[in-house]
Amino acid sequence: GENVEQHPSTLSVQEGDSAVIKCTYSDSASNYFPWYKQELGKGPQLIIDIRSNVGEKKDQRIAVTLNKTAKHFSLHITETQPEDSAVYFCAAASNYQLIWGAGTKLIIKP
């Protein structure tokens, strides 16, 4: 079946540096790619998403890039801050169904 691979599983960066998380999907029909941030004890929260007709989208310190030919997409966080520490999930969707990556624990070192 369809799957989404997410790397790395854990990422530790110095505060102020950039963080990049990468995902690869298998279903070529996928047309929607959201990223969610999950803080401890809370449900995932949408932080940015991109649709298949767009190659890049930016929202302040967060950006997502999509390469449909290679079937991969990435989350970029610049100027990382302590509050960016969380688990990040990527997903790929076709119709109503979201296929989720396994998550990346992002640690921001002071």
Next chain:
Amino acid sequence: GAGVSQSPSNKVTEKGKDVELRCDPISGHTALYWYRQSLGQGLEFLIYFQGNSAPDKSGLPSDRFSAERTGGSVSTLTIQRTQQEDSAVYLCASSLGLDNSPLHFGNGTRLTVT
């Protein structure tokens, strides 16, 4: 406005007992999803509702799990004869139900089976 509300936030139960978990979606959201998340793990899809009907029940782990949705709003997930491996956080999400509309999650119910 109000987000997705789940209750209880925590539930401890003895093995073999039945439990009911409740989800109140965002008003006007026609699609509702249940997921399970074990400690430190990803999201495991359980079931999806569009209105009151469940076109996809493929993720329910066994016949001990069932879910219903009434009035196109509140949903309950029922686990019968709970087992220790059922211990997890159960997350509910809702969306507008349009193609690829974003999911809004509740904070989950943490279920512990002793």
